[in-house]
Amino acid sequence: MATKKTSLTKHPLKILFVSSEVEGFAKTGGLADVAKSLPAALKKMGHDVRIVMPFYQTINGKDNAVAILSTELFVEPQPFAVSYQVMQLDEGNVPVYALDAPQYYDRPELYAENNQAYADNGERFTFLSAASLDLCEKLGFQPDVIHCNDWHTGLIPFLLKTRYAESDFFAKSKSVITIHNAVFKGVFNYDQYSLIPELIQRRYINAEMDPSHISMLKAGVAYADKVNAVSPNYASELLTHLGSHGMEADFQNRAKDLYGIINGCDYDDWNPETDAHIKQKFKANKVSLARGKKACRRDLQKQVNLPELDVPVYGMVCRLTEQKGLHYLIPVLEDFLLNDVQVVIVGTGDPTLASALRGISEQHSDKFAFVETYSNPLAHCVEAGVDFFMMPSEFEPCGLNQMYSLAYGTLPIVRSVGGLKDTVIDFDQTPLVATGFIYDAPTPEALLIKLQRSLLLYCQRPQEFKRLQQNAMACKFNWAESAEQYLDMYLGGEQSLVNEICNDKIGA
Template sequence: MHEVLFVTSEMYPFSKTGGLGDVMGALPLSLHNKGVNTAVITPLYGRMNLDGNKVRLVYSDLHVGYPWSPITAEIYQVDYHGMPVYFVGRGEYFDRRHYYNTHTGDYFDNCERFIFFCRAVMKWARLLPEPPAVIHSHDWQSSLVPAYLHYARYEESFWKNTKSVATIHNLAFQGRFSGRLFNDSGLPMSAWHMDGAEFHGDFNMLKTGIAYSDAVTTVSPTYAEEILGPEFGCGLEGILAKHSGKLLGILNGADYKVWDPRDDKFLPCCYSSANLKGKRECKKTVLREFYMSDQLEDRPVLGFIGRIRDQKGVDMLIDIIPRLMEKEIGLIVLGEGNLMYEAQLLELMESYPGRLSVQVGYTEDLAHAIQAGCDIFLMPSRYEPCGLTQIYALRYGTPPVATAVGGLCDTITPYPSPEATGFTFAKADKKLFLSAIEQALSAWEDRESWMKMVQRAMDKEFSWDRSADEYIRMYRDLGARI
C-alpha cells in the first residue's frame, strides 16, 4: 500500500525547472526514510535525466478517456532509493524540449496536457491493490486530483478513506484557462461555481485544488499568512480566506545530501564552518571559470542564481549594476527567462569585462560553484513562497541579501542582530536593495566579524527531517492511516 502518493509535474533528478523539482526530489524520500510508504507519480518527459536509473514499463493502454475516449497512457516505473516513482507517458503531450513553455510563451495545450495527466493519475491509482491513505498534489499542474477524488468518493467506496492535500509552491502560477475547457475536465457541472473551479468566467485549476482538497499547504509559514491578503493573494485571497481553517505553512527543507560544501562533487575543494580554507579555493576557481579578474580574489564577489524575471527582482539588479561596479566588486549572474532582461545583462557584461559575468541558462555544476565561490548572495525577490537558494547560500557560507518576504523572513536572521546570518530590506525597491548591499559590503570589510557571520550561517539547519515530521503530523490530523 502507498500511504502517501505524491503527484507532481517535476521531480529532481528526473525533471526540474526550479524549487518544485528540488522539493519533490527530497520530501518523499525523507518520509520514506522515516518509514512512511511513499510513491511519486510524474509525467514522462522527452527530456529527462534518468541518472542511471532503469525505467521499466509496468502498464500499457491505460484508458484515460481524454480528450477522446480511446486515448491511453503508459505507466513506467523507477525504483529510486527503494521508493517507487511512476511516470505517465504519452508522447504528444510530454515528449517536448521544454516542460511548460518556450521563450514565446506557454504551450497552447497546457490545459489539455495536465487534465490528461491528472486523469491518468486517478486511473492508475484506482488499479492499485489498496487506495493511498493520502494523495498529495503539488501546484496547478496536479490540482485537479483533489477535485476528482472529492467526487469519486460519492461513486466508489474504494476512495472513502483517502485524504487529499494540495501544496502551493507559487500562487502566481494558477493554470487559468478559458471557461469552455472546463467541459473537457470530466468534473461535473456542480463544480462550476465561484467557490469551485470558476474564476471570473475562467477555469482555474489551482483554485479547484484549493476548493476541493482536505488540506492546503504552502511552503513557508510567512507565505501562508501573506497570501490571505490582496498584495500576495494573486486574486485567490478570497477562496484562501474561505478555506483558511485548512491552510498550513510548512517550511521547505534543503537536501543536504546534494547541497553541502563538506561533500560536494561539483566543488574543487570541500570545506566546513570549522575549516573555511576550501571556500577561498572555490572562489579562485569560480573567478577563472567565469573569466573574472584575479584582483577580485581580495574583493567581495556577489552572486545571483534564479529565473530572469520580475518576480526575482532582476530589473532592480539591472538598474543598480552601474552603481555596484563603482565599488570594486564582482558580480556573477546565472539564469534564464525574460529575453529582454537577458539581453540587458549581456550588454552590461560587455561594459564591465572581468567584473560582471552573465551565464544564460542553468546547470547544477555552475550553481554549486557560484554558491561556494561567491562572498554574498543576492535575492531581491518581489515575493518568495519559500526559496531554496538562500538556504543553500547559508550552508555554503555566502550570506544572502534578500527582500523581507515569504520564506526569506523565515530563514534569514537579519543584520545587525548578534545572530545575523544575512541582510534583508523591507520591500522590493531598488534604493533599499542597493542600501542593503552597501551594508553587506561594509560588514564584509570587518573580516573577523564577517567570518563569524559566515560560520553562523553555515551552522543553520533547515533539513527535510524537521519538515517531514510536520507533514506526518498533518496527515494524521486529517485522519489518514499513517
C-alpha cells in the same frame, strides 16, 4: 490530538505524491527539489510513498524505465479514451511512476518553447490529475493521502470529491495541496477540460476565474482536505490580496485548514564537505572555510572569465523572472560595480531581463559575469565561490538558494518576503545571531543600501563577517523536521502556528 497521531503513525501511511517535476528526472525550478526530498524524508520515516510525474521526452533515466502498466483512461460520458503507459523509473528508495502519453509529453520542453507556453497545457495537466487517480486503482495502490503540488495537480482534489465521491477504493483517501507559487494559477478555457466532464457539468465549482475559464489552482484550494504553503510567512501572505495574487478569498475560505511548512535543505546534495561539483571541499572551521572559499572563488572566476582577484564576490542563480527581483537589481547594478567587487549571475528566462544583464556585462566585463545557462554544477560553484548571495525577490514562497547559501558560509541578502523572512536573520536587527541581511522596501535604492552595507561589513569588520559565516553554517533546515510537520497535517493534527496568524489577519 497527540494520541491520535501516535496510534495512526504506528501504521505506515500510503502516500501518492504527484508533481510535474522531480529533481534528478526533470526540473525547471524549486518544485523539483521539494518533489525529490520530501517523499524521500517521508519514506525514511517508514511510509510507503510513490511519486507520479509526466514521462517527458527529456526525462533523465529514460533508457532504464520499465513499463509496468499499459492502459487507457476512459472519460465517461465522453466517447473517447486516452491510451497511456506507466513507466517506473530507476530511482533511489521511492518508486517514480512516469505517465507516458506521447501526445502530451513527448516534446522538447516541459511547459513552453521560445517563451511561449504550449497551447494545450490545460489538457496536458488535466491528464496528469486524471491519470494519477486512474493508475492507483489499476496498480492496486490505495493511498491514504494524495499529495498534490501547485496548479498542475489542482484537479485531483476536485476529482476525488466528484468522479470518485462514491468510490470504495478512494473512500478513505484524503488530499492535500502544497502551494509552491500562487502566481501560477493554471487558468484555461473550458475547451481544455474535456477529460474532466464533471467540471463542465458543475459550473459552480469555485474554480471559475470568469464564465469561460477555470483555474486548476483554485479547484485544488477549494477541494483539498488540507492546504499548505511552503513557509509560515507565505501562508500568512496568501491571506492578503498582494501576497495571493488576487486569490485571498479562496485562501481565507480555507484559513482553518491552511498550514505553513518550511521547506528543508537537502544536505546530501548541498554540503560543502561532500560536494563533488566544487573545486575544494570545506568545513565550517575558520581555516578550512577560508581556504575552501578562496579556492572555490578562484575556480568560479576562471569558469566565468572574471579576473582572479581577492575581492568580495556577489552571486545569484535563478529563473530570470520579475519574481526574483532582477528589475530591482538592474537599475543599481552599475552603481554597485563602482566598488571593488565582482558580481556573477547565472540564469535563463525572460529575454528582456537577459538582454539588460548582457548589456551590463559587456560594459563591465572585468567585474560582472552574466552566464545565460541552466547548469546545476555551476549553481554549486556559485554557492561555494561567492561571499554574498542576492535574493531581492518581489515575492518568494520559500526560496531554497538562501538555505544553500547558508550551508556554504555565503551570506544571503534578501528582501523581507515569504520564506526569506523565515530563514534569514538580519545583521542590523540582531547582529550577534545574524546570518545575513534583510531589507523591506521593494525598490532598487533599498537593495543598493543593503548591498553597500554588506560590503562595509566585509571590508571594515572582517572578524564580524567571519562570525556571521559561522552562524550561517550552523543553521539547519532538515527535511526530517519538515516531513514531521507534513505528517501532522496529513493526520489532521495540531493546528500549525500559521493558523493563529491567519485568524488574526481575517479577524476569525
